[in-house]
Amino acid sequence: MSDTELLPARKPLDQDWLKLLNYSFTLAFVSIFVSLTNMPVRFDTRMIIEPVFSMGYLSLFWLPVLLGFLVTRETVLEGIASHKKGFREVFAGAFVGVVGGGGLSLLVYLLDNFNVRDPLVNWSPQLRDLLSFQRSNVFGFVIWPVIGLILGSLGGSVHVVSTRFRRIVTWALLAVIGFAVFETVLLDLSEGFAWLGAEWLTDELYFIRGGLTMHGAVILAVLGGLFAAFGHGSTRRVKENFTALESTQRTRANIVILLLSAAALVVLPLFLGGITNELLANVGLFVLLALGLNIVVGLAGILDLGYVAFFAIGGYSAALITTTNRADSWPSWVPALTKAQVAETWWIPSVYWLVALIAVVLFAALAGLFIGAPVIRMRGDYLAIVTLGFGEIIRLMFQSDWLGGYTGAAQGVTNIPGFQIFNVATIKGTDPRAVFYLVLFFCVIAIYVSWRLERSRLGRAWMAIREDESVAEAMGIDTVKAKLMAFVVGAVLASFSGAILAAKVGSVFPTSFEILVSIVILVVVIVGGMGNIVGVIVGALVLIGILGGPTQPGLLAEFSEYKLLIYGVLLIVMMLKRPEGLVPNVRRTRELHQDEYLQDAWLKGEIDTDSDDEETALTATASPPNMGTQPA
């Protein structure tokens, strides 16, 4: 590594000015855009620290810090000496902050002097007031470059301070913002643990109408900083000890961790209120869906954009089977006897939920085969569009008057009685805790199935297909069968989720199954990490839990208008910067960064440049021009 010999710090004015201007204009543009989406005004009601700091201002403040940091960030190349960081970096950040902050000054001026409310719906006096901190325009005009100066130089100085200090500040901020975000859950928890005196704690931390109290924020920041300063070493030590364990011991430790988290998941909901349980149930539904899509996209590499079709089929088949009051709309070939005795007959699924479930699974598997078979030999991108087409076709069918006699057309199916489990309990939406347990049960099944499949012959076949289909076929893998299996398994997992949704909401509508749902699930899988079970669960927890699903609210209810926008941005950013996701799968990462791995190998001299083999050619084309500086 080159960190031993650093060149002396450069002069503050020795800058790449074009880059600085570029970043400044990006900052100005993005902050104007964020303001015009009305995010600051909408989030202003959500307090982080009462009464001084709201999420509205946070939505503008993080931008100068980030861009001020990024403007002088350099990738350290192997074998190239880099400069010491110093005042130059701070100056660059400050410059970006000031010029970029000018964007908002301009906006304040424009807001005050022009009215273009006609196309831009958020062009409002409230926005002007917010941007000028409820004071005069001149104040608003002057303050934003100043704020930019402070925040931008903060971002720039991140390069200068020691890693330890950086970590402490990061943790302190994370603690404050994290506790503000999780307010609902924590309040809910403290009510559940009221007998432990937990309520006293949250009363101290939180203001009555939301937001942290001032002293609460200070305490949290100090605690976060202390944890980072002293706790970090010990967590790392625990991690190192864990990886150093022998495989049998590690398996045992893994099982213990698994059992503990399972116990926590079983016990915790008992202490949680309705809102949190509902939230967890929603997250669980998406974990199920995402695990299913993970098998199709993550393992087998098939981009199925019509995945919502299976969700819809699960939901509708469960709804239609368990809803007895639609019996008179059944086709004429169903015996009249059944129609009349539908409520009392023992095998009718509305009484016996396992039968309903088996039927749902059968329908979904058939649908998987039916949709999978025609698309399986298509090229990857054609397949994506055609599956999307199937997704739309299925929704249109459910919505059409043609099948409306059975599916209720646009009115959907209502009055679904919920799952009846052996006359013991009925699971329906009024009892979110029971729904959560049901979801948890299916999630455990899905996780187990994914985990086992990943290590099975079939799973390896999927991964081979993902890497190179022709090679996989040449190695004797029946690609058609393997891909069909991926479709079927994915479809069955999605149908579980659909069936639970039907029981939970008590009704299904065609509008709940739009293509948008497919895309949200795709975002969850990609942000979490394609092909990684833990990643997918983390993705669902973070995205669906905090921002919310396509129709379900998340922890930050204020975000509901913007969550799809944020999902779009996330999808782009992840694909550009980190296609392997937050919690990457090792093998997938290698596939996605093949060039870089080859480069590293080449730099280390593992690949011989003078030989004529295939790999060398690949490396030669993969290496960018600046790699001419490799060690001789």
Next chain:
Amino acid sequence: MPPPVHVKSQTVRRRTGVDIFLLIMKVAMSGFVILGFLMFIGQQIDPNNFIASRINPDATGLTAAQFEGLIISGLSQGAMYGLIALGYSMVYGVLGFINFAHGEVFMVGAMTGMITSNKFDDAGLWESNFLLSLAIVLLIAIICSTLTAVTMERVAYRRLRGSPRLIPLITSIGVSFFLQNVSIALLGPRAKTYPALPDWLSKKRELLGFISIDGPRLLVLIVATVAMLALWFLIEKTRTGKAMRAVAEDKEIASLMGINVNRTIVTTFAVGGAMAGVAGILWGLLFRSVTAVTGFLPGIKAFSAAVVGGIGNMGGAMAGGVTLGGAESVAPLVLLEPWGINGVSQLKDAVAFLVLIFVLLVKPTGLFGERLSSEDRA
């Protein structure tokens, strides 16, 4: 001694269950279409014939005027699909990926058109000097959608060249999702309307003595034809067009021949964006209502049109658009109604997707064959 194994020199794919299933599906789909058409003819001859009275008791048959209306609306819709499809086709030809967000470029065109035409309407220019204001609206919409397309390429797609095939596709889904929601966040979620067209334009016209056509539809057909001719001229007759064709054929060789590949790709996006902008305005003039999701379905259908016509093939894209538009407008009444399916117009979109699936099953190269760069001909 084991018996000598007979090895065929030709590779023959084993007939699997999937093949049989696909064969059955193809036969069933063709049979459904043919039978539907035969029954339709039967209905036209006698709405109460003995098959129709059983399967579709309330059959009435179509009058000539209705049929003509269907075909004209299909044609004008198809012309717009064709214009959008050009963008998909060109980008696919050059870069080998589906620019999913191209439908949103179309939406940007329609939205800018809505904003500017409403401003002109407020100023009174829309009424008094329609053609001038339409020209300006078209120009502004073309500029905006071209800028959108070019920015998209610069910010998102350029860095992804040479990455695995699905990565740019997923990115473009993200871009599409992003642009839709940007439109919602900035302009609000409600549907917005175009100002009414002047009377002299919106009335019905008689053409050649026997075709009667709505003014706006005639306008759509004329503008689409002009745009198509301009594009044809650009691609076949100019140096830029030659460069685009060369890059589509083989990027590396093209760059060796002194063509600036990056600039040519940007040009491709720009031209596709301009066509989508024109289509956006036409859409607005015809349907007079735009929302943030206006671009999504037409975008996907335009991609289907590009595939139907043979992707990478300019003439094919236009022909595919017209085919798809025609099928979408005619097929529900001609092929589905005779089966006694009610509410067929709701299944319009489903028909478009079924056409795509059918074409990909029967002739994956499209009606006119595809023209792809060498690395995509896998």
